[in-house]
Amino acid sequence: MNTTEAIQKRRSIRHYDPAFNISEKDIRELIALAMLSATSYNIQHWKFVVITDPKLREAIRAASFDQSQVTDASSLILVCTDIKAWEKDMPRKWKDAPKEVSDFMVARSKVFYESKDQLQRDEAIRSASFAAQTLVLSAISKGYETGIMIGFEPEKVAKLINLPNNFIISNFVVIGKGIEEPFLRGGQLPIEEVLIKDRF
Numbered sequence: 707m708n709t710t711e712a713i714q715k716r717r718s719i720r721h722y723d724p725a726f727n728i729s730e731k732d733i734r735e736l737i738a739l740a741m742l743s744a745t746s747y748n749i750q751h752w753k754f755v756v757i758t759d760p761k762l763r764e765a766i767r768a769a770s771f772d773q774s775q776v777t778d779a780s781s782l783i784l785v786c787t788d789i790k791a792w793e794k795d796m797p798r799k800w801k802d803a804p805k806e807v808s809d810f811m812v813a814r815s816k817v818f819y820e821s822k823d824q825l826q827r828d829e830a831i832r833s834a835s836f837a838a839q840t841l842v843l844s845a846i847s848k849g850y851e852t853g854i855m856i857g858f859e860p861e862k863v864a865k866l867i868n869l870p871n872n873f874i875i876s877n878f879v880v881i882g883k884g885i886e887e888p889f890l891r892g893g894q895l896p897i898e899e900v901l902i903k904d905r906f
């Protein structure tokens with residue numbers, strides 16, 4: 707399936723076959739693809755928390771307005787993101803680049819983010835969002851159905867997964883075999899309203 711087809715095929719699926727299994731190898735491969743998403747200064751804010759414990763899935767479902775996909779989809783991945791990733795391990799994130807590039811990126815990233823709380827948070831969510839979309843499109847290309855979710859109680863879920871300080875759960879991604887046709891698309895706004903030339 708090419709990218710255009712995957713984008714057109716993607717719909718939010720809410721009901722899944724609980725008996726359907728996706729191998730750990732496939733999930734690992736999908737996460738490895740998501741990790742190739744663009745990220746400012748190559749910061750890679752993301753952690754992909756794959757929830758495999760059925761009891762934990764139940765508890766997360768209870769904190770997610772009882773949405774059935776949380777327990778029934780083959781895979782539940784919590785895309786978490788580290789607000790402070792910009793100050794962690796930057797030389798390691800540039801270790802394969804030429805030294806002058808690496809030195810420049812490490813120094814510039816510090817200047818760019820230091821003392822800018824809103825920007826640090828925005829960037830963490832941005833990186834996680836790109837990664838979630840890559841994860842979803844990769845899963846669709848492999849023939850699975852997916853859903854992205856923010857319908858959960860963040861404090862409760864954070865507690866359930868021992869979310870570290872300064873991390874946010876950006877969104878959930880569910881992947882599996884859908885057992886229903888999606889709703890008709892709600893309707894896209896006309897491109898004339900959305901595509902703006904040069905200035906508002």
Ligand SMILES: Cc1cc2nc3c(=O)[nH]c(=O)nc-3n(C[C@H](O)[C@H](O)[C@H](O)COP(=O)(O)O)c2cc1C
Nearest residue numbers: 716717718720773854855856857858877888891892
């Ligand atoms: C950030 C985000 C959070 C969402 N949260 C939920 C959710 O908690 N439960 C749900 O059923 N759908 C959720 N959705 C799916 C949206 O309702 C859906 O993307 C939208 O209606 C467009 O439909 P489509 O994805 O099928 O094109 C979410 C989508 C996004 C992007």
